[in-house]
Amino acid sequence: MAKKPARRRRQPDVTRERLLQAAFEEIYRRGYQAASLDTILHKAGVTKGALYHHFPDKAALGQAVVDDIVSKFLLDRWLGVLEKQGGDPLTALQGMLKERSLHLTSEEVELGCPLNNLAQEMSPLDEGFRRRVAEAYASWIDGFAKVLQGGQAEGSVRPDLDPKRIATFLVAAIEGSFGVAKGARSAALLRANLSTLSTMLDSLRPESPRGRRAHKAGRARSEPGR
Amino acid sequence: MAKKPARRRRQPDVTRERLLQAAFEEIYRRGYQAASLDTILHKAGVTKGALYHHFPDKAALGQAVVDDIVSKFLLDRWLGVLEKQGGDPLTALQGMLKERSLHLTSEEVELGCPLNNLAQEMSPLDEGFRRRVAEAYASWIDGFAKVLQGGQAEGSVRPDLDPKRIATFLVAAIEGSFGVAKGARSAALLRANLSTLSTMLDSLRPESPRGRRAHKAGRARSEPGR
DNA sequence: AGGGTTACATACTAGACGGTATGTCATACA
């Protein structure tokens, strides 16, 4: 039935990678359920036969996207950046927030965090998705928690805090900030929120010698432009 | 063509309300795009003719859900609860967080915040949705900001803070907390996060007379059960 | 009382969707 196509060399892992990347982009834009396989196939320059050779169904493709693309993407963007910061752990976290604030793309503002998108859409609908998403969050939180714990060990973070609890809150605050900024389509709002969070990190430092004020949250303009 | 149905009394606003309510539930569960009109119709006990008599298309139904159901639902759940709290504004905000923590339903934990769900799914896809969602967020933020401003007027909130900025952060932190808790399917995690946020509110109080520690974040169990 | 309008009800359509059946090459290996 099939007439002769211009066969290219066969490179299974390249094909798989192209599928994952195209699927990621489409899912990032439209969400998993609304992502069309035909569109993904077109973007990837791959046919349906190839797709169903590599993945049993759409769900498997989507979950592979979480595991192979989204998780790494996220850990790289936050923990990767964090590792490159200097100073004590809290300063490093603040540097990470600043760094991310400075390198926001408009796509990032408009589409938000891909992991958060998947989490909100799929958690109640598919346990496979939810588990993978939860694992990715756990890694992220663990990364922050370890840093905070290190800070406690060296005395630069208040010892009466639970690192995991604080780390969880940090991740939630970051994701929430991306979320409302996405709704407002406002990079300025996102930057303001990350800055506020950064300021709050100061209150995690041990009691300062005397007279030093933790917060310096400026009276920056309250309504950031769009 | 149509054979005689058992006609009921005609109550346009009741029909419309039933449609909105059913649509809200379905959209809350599956998301807007994946919500099936047929399912909504079945739930509402209404036919397609009625639906398309009241709304020009699916998008209009969805946006009406945002305006008429979700917005009110949200303002009631947060600003409504807030108004019922006593004490100074920050204490009232803390009371509100506590109150919400105590009355979490499992549905609320698993499905998250309906406004946030819509925001994440639809903001990049449909400007009509995005605008309405952004307006709802703005009302919410304004509500918090007004309370904080009142606190500044009476001297119970530090005067060097920007109320709007803090209010925005609060909303983001709340939404983020619901979001990660949804992924983790954990009410305990949500409660821990709201409690952490509540603790942080203390640092917005004016410089305490002397010796008083703002933070008392306990070393509560770090891994809340599921 | 009757004519017009509102509020539905039913049946239908066109298109998109995920998934499958079947075929054909490229390549590794015997």
Next chain:
DNA sequence: TGTATGACATACCGTCTAGTATGTAACCCT
């Protein structure tokens, strides 16, 4: 060199979807 298997390619299918066409009964107004 033959052959088994992996890696695709194409065509097709049943289902579901938003939306439409058309009919009719309830209600309102004069």
